[in-house]
Amino acid sequence: xxxxxxxxxxxxxxxxxxxxxxxxxxxxxxMVYLPLEAVGSRWYGEGEKLLAKVFELTGKVxxxxxxxxxxxxxxxxxxxxxxxxxx
Numbered sequence: 001x002x003x004x005x006x007x008x009x010x011x012x013x014x015x016x017x018x019x020x021x022x023x024x025x026x027x028x029x030x031m032v033y034l035p036l037e038a039v040g041s042r043w044y045g046e047g048e049k050l051l052a053k054v055f056e057l058t059g060k061v062x063x064x065x066x067x068x069x070x071x072x073x074x075x076x077x078x079x080x081x082x083x084x085x086x087x
Contacts, residue, residue: 017070024068032058035072
């Protein structure tokens with residue numbers, strides 16, 4: 001069975017994205033690249049809605065075989081809210 005998730009860790013330029021592309025190619029599935037700053041929002045709940053939509057669309061892109069979703073800069077999900085965020 002294929003793994004559901006893989007976590008790559010390392011400094012910029014060490015080949016994380018290239019490794020993900022290679023894995024998608026070997027598995028014969030499309031790769032969806034998402035820098036998480038693209039779904040960030042200062043409005044409460046908006047980023048979560050956008051990320052949920054990305055997961056939904058990635059499932060559709062992959063069809064029966066699935067797809068590889070590469071979330072770049074995932075550590076941004078763990079940041080605390082800043083004073084610029086609004087509820």
